[in-house]
Amino acid sequence: MAVPRTVLWDRDPHTAAKHNLLRKYLEPWAPILLSRHATITYAEGFSGPGVYSQGEPGSPVIALEAFAKALQHRSGRIRMVLVEGDERRESELRNQLDKARGPHSDDISRRLHVNTHCGECHPTLLEQLRLQGCLGKPLFVLLDSYGGPDIPFSLLQELGKHRSTEVMVTFQPAFLTRFAKANQNHRRAGDAAFGGTEWHAVFDQPSNEKFTFLRDQYRESLRRAGFTHTLFFEMVDEGNHVLYLIFGTRHERGLEKMKEAMWSVDRDHGVRYRDPKDTEQQQLALELEPHTGPLRRILLEHIAAAPKGLTVAELKTFTLLETVYKPSQVTKLITDMRDAKAVTTTPRRVTAETVVVPYVAPPQPSNQADHLTLF
DSSP: OOSSSSSOOOOOOOHHHHHHHHHHHHHHHHHHOOOOOHHHHHHHOTTTTTTTTTBOOHHHHHHHHHHHHHHOOOOEEEEEEEEEOOHHHHHHHHHHHHHHHHHEEEEEEEEEEEEEEOOOOHHHHHHHHHHOOOTTTTTEEEESSSSOOOOHHHHHHHHHHHHHHEEEEOOTHHHHHHHHTTTTHHHHHHHHTSSGGGGGGGGGGGGGGGGHHHHHHHHHHHHHHOOOOEEOOOOOTTTTOOOEEEEESHHHHHHHHHHHHHTTTTTTTSOBEOOOOOOOOEEEEEEEEEOOHHHHHHHHHHHHTTTTTHHHHHHHHHHHHSSHHHOHHHHHHHHHHTTTEEEESSSOOOOOOEEEEEEOOOOOOGGGGGOOOOO
């Protein structure tokens, strides 16, 4: 979407689904980390006004409600560091947050520190995180920009230095594929976002592969920034507009929790997922137990590439790190594939140690009658 000029604007289907996902992730994230740490931090670089034109809550209000709920059952403190570039929207954001804090007890309000700041995402966000001592401690950063190359690689690199930091970034590839080739300023913005010029090769890609190419290039950028585990999936609305939602972490448990959140979002926003590893690019409905046909194809290809086969544990790790699916879906799928004679399992009972190889049909016994002759 274009950068809005008004204080409030309509919420689109992409945003509704993103906010649902954010809430589903933060609700378990906060209690888990508060059980181990005295202070955790949530930050946004493009906070917005905290509300949409029809009264729907923005991401800062959604996060505040999730944190207030967590603080009812956990000790510790939660800091919220929110940056908004428009003075009018930052003022409205403070109003909305004050309203959201109102119903909660004094104890929760005392332990839930909310700081809003008017300024550009970079460098304001990083400056505030440093000033408040948030870096190096549990930190979740939402970088939900307006779709262009708004987030510099240098910011991601600074955040990625810290093992306890997680990020969620939105990336809309259409801006670069449509405008950057003919506009030098847009190309420079892309260079700053990707941390290099390798992405320029997108201009030589076939039209149907441009988005995938940029997605993979951006994934590599996040890895170079320090986020060793990244979860990519597409959000495709009813108008077939594509938005990539990218989660970066250094912790496998973070990936597991994000996938659980992903498959439990509401199904009424006109948005679907696609697995980047699925060569057929099948769209997946938002449901807790999704159709696993794409995962079946992905696993068969992965198993076929391993001469000695792979254990179920290895396939679960691959599923966690390289697909949008959950490791918990692997055991049943391997069992079904074995019964359908797509793979062979040794031993037959499927456990974490079971080795899986492609199925090879046994040779058919020869019919001796076919070989009888008169000589």
